[in-house]
Amino acid sequence: MDKLHLDKHISQQFDMDLEQLQTKLLEMGGVVEQQIIDAVKSIENADSQLAEKVIQVEDDVDLREVALDEDCTMVLACRQPTASDLRMVLTVTKMTRDLERMGDEAQKIAKMAISLHNNGAAPGGYEEARHMGALVQQMLRSALDAFARLNVEQALEVARADKQVDREYKSAMREIMTYMMEDPRSISRSMNILWTLRSLERIGDHTRNIAEHIIFLVKGYDVRHQSVADIENKIKGA
Amino acid sequence: MEAVIQKKSEKQGIDEVMPSNEPQDIQVGDKTVGKPFADNPKMAMRNVNVHYGDKQAIFDVNLDIAKNEVIAMIGPSGCGKSTFLRCLNRMNDTIESCRVTGQFILDDQDIYHPKQDIVPLRARVGMVFQKPNPFPKSIYENVAYGPKIHGLASRRVELDEIVEVSLRKAGLWEEVKDRLHSAGTGLSGGQQQRLCIARSIAVSPEVILMDEPCSALDPIATAKIEELIAELKQNFTIAIVTHSMQQAARVSDRTAYFHLGKLIEVNDTKRVFTNPEHDLTEAYITGRFG
Numbered sequence: 001m002d003k004l005h006l007d008k009h010i011s012q013q014f015d016m017d018l019e020q021l022q023t024k025l026l027e028m029g030g031v032v033e034q035q036i037i038d039a040v041k042s043i044e045n046a047d048s049q050l051a052e053k054v055i056q057v058e059d060d061v062d063l064r065e066v067a068l069d070e071d072c073t074m075v076l077a078c079r080q081p082t083a084s085d086l087r088m089v090l091t092v093t094k095m096t097r098d099l100e101r102m103g104d105e106a107q108k109i110a111k112m113a114i115s116l117h118n119n120g121a122a123p124g125g126y127e128e129a130r131h132m133g134a135l136v137q138q139m140l141r142s143a144l145d146a147f148a149r150l151n152v153e154q155a156l157e158v159a160r161a162d163k164q165v166d167r168e169y170k171s172a173m174r175e176i177m178t179y180m181m182e183d184p185r186s187i188s189r190s191m192n193i194l195w196t197l198r199s200l201e202r203i204g205d206h207t208r209n210i211a212e213h214i215i216f217l218v219k220g221y222d223v224r225h226q227s228v229a230d231i232e233n234k235i236k237g238a
Numbered sequence: 239m240e241a242v243i244q245k246k247s248e249k250q251g252i253d254e255v256m257p258s259n260e261p262q263d264i265q266v267g268d269k270t271v272g273k274p275f276a277d278n279p280k281m282a283m284r285n286v287n288v289h290y291g292d293k294q295a296i297f298d299v300n301l302d303i304a305k306n307e308v309i310a311m312i313g314p315s316g317c318g319k320s321t322f323l324r325c326l327n328r329m330n331d332t333i334e335s336c337r338v339t340g341q342f343i344l345d346d347q348d349i350y351h352p353k354q355d356i357v358p359l360r361a362r363v364g365m366v367f368q369k370p371n372p373f374p375k376s377i378y379e380n381v382a383y384g385p386k387i388h389g390l391a392s393r394r395v396e397l398d399e400i401v402e403v404s405l406r407k408a409g410l411w412e413e414v415k416d417r418l419h420s421a422g423t424g425l426s427g428g429q430q431q432r433l434c435i436a437r438s439i440a441v442s443p444e445v446i447l448m449d450e451p452c453s454a455l456d457p458i459a460t461a462k463i464e465e466l467i468a469e470l471k472q473n474f475t476i477a478i479v480t481h482s483m484q485q486a487a488r489v490s491d492r493t494a495y496f497h498l499g500k501l502i503e504v505n506d507t508k509r510v511f512t513n514p515e516h517d518l519t520e521a522y523i524t525g526r527f528g
Contacts, residue, residue: 005521008526010525010526010527011525080483080484081524082483082487082511082524083511083512083520083523084524086512220512220513221513
């Protein structure tokens with residue numbers, strides 16, 4: 001199977017059920033993406049109001065997760081999906097979980113922003129946070145796009161981009177450790193930035209998971225816990 | 239009924255009939271995709287074509303059924319799956335207009351060989367039908383009938399034992415042991431179907447063919463039959479035709495998908511229901527327009 005046909009069921013209601021799952025997932029993805037943008041912005045500007053908003057949105061994300069899981073349960077129970085339909089339902093439940101975790105990370109970043117607002121700015125790391133934030137946000141957008149279009153190549157692109165996030169995280173961490181050694185009084189503020197970077201790195205990992213789920217959805221095989229090169233070879237070989 | 243057998247099969251042994259280096263994955267044009275062949279076939283069918291009068295029902299089907307496997311045959315109505323199943327113990331012989339060609343090898347025996355007696359063949363390849371069809375006799379007689387005509391028991395105690403063992407294997411013994419001599423037709427639908435299974439296993443068959451064995455049963459009786467299939471697999475080779483995809487997914491090791499008389503795909507059941515190879519299989523099992 002190279003191409004997925006997610007419509008054309010004899011039961012049109014089944015078509016609608018699956019379409020609903022995709023639509024709701026993309027909506028949830030949009031909310032989480034905005035959450036990440038706002039969280040990074042709240043760090044940059046030490047904007048505690050915006051940070052509060054990010055924290056509040058988390059409740060909405062949680063509700064969406066539960067609702068989507070319920071919908072998936074209903075499809076499994078009522079339709080007993082097989083093949084691509086089954087993979088779609090499984091992918092939606094897995095992606096929902098990753099998106100919710102990303103929301104949690106955005107919330108953590110927002111809490112760091114409030115702490116920085118209250119205790120004063122860190123000596124550095126803002127530029128890195130801004131840059132990593134933009135990177136993971138772009139990755140998430142691209143992953144959601146790949147999901148909507150069932151585009152394996154684009155999903156692979158996202159998986160590759162995660163490596164860059166990891167590299168940037170490591171180099172930023174070294175820099176922040178230098179600040180901490182230079183000025184031990186700044187350690188707690190530097191830690192806030194460090195946790196922020198750590199959360200962004202985790203968001204990158206979850207985005208990579210999403211990319212892997214999309215490859216499973218379209219190609220039908222599990223590519224978790226494999227290097228990007230191995231995944232590429234598998235796709236080419238199949 | 240006119241069985242046209244390729245001449246070479248009459249002269250040659252199975253080794254020549256079936257090259258040992260049979261291709262495991264054929265994927266060309268009209269050919270079946272997936273794994274239609276097995277390393278240890280109990281039955282091997284080659285170039286099977288079936289006509290009803292002028293109408294061709296089966297087109298050039300090649301398939302192995304491995305020892306002790308459960309193979310499920312699925313496909314839309316009229317796709318030829320039941321016709322193919324019925325060829326496996328020559329049930330189609332009874333249909334005047336039906337013409338079967340190709341090779342059907344059971345172990346090393348050509349079952350359509352002109353000298354093949356169909357009575358012992360049907361003892362080796364038993365069948366269970368869609369609608370439970372117990373004889374209008376007692377439960378005991380239903381099971382004892384086959385062993386009697388095949389001379390499998392010389393004394394009453396032996397026959398008693400065959401009846402008990404068969405009913406036990408069919409999971410029916412506990413329910414009927416106190417009324418063995420009441421009518422088989424007085425049982426519930428699910429019990430009748432298990433009685434038919436007991437009847438077919440009483441003659442120690444090697445292969446059991448099941449043609450939609452659960453479609454007239456409720457979910458509980460269905461679950462019992464499915465449980466039974468899993469147990470019977472230890473001793474028998476089973477081919478089952480079913481309209482229930484979930485049933486095929488639950489009970490079988492391999493699944494064969496038929497479409498308009500052609501065998502489209504044969505693959506491990508796990509593969510078929512999660513990531514089928516052929517578009518037509520995908521369309522059918524997901525309930526789409528083909």
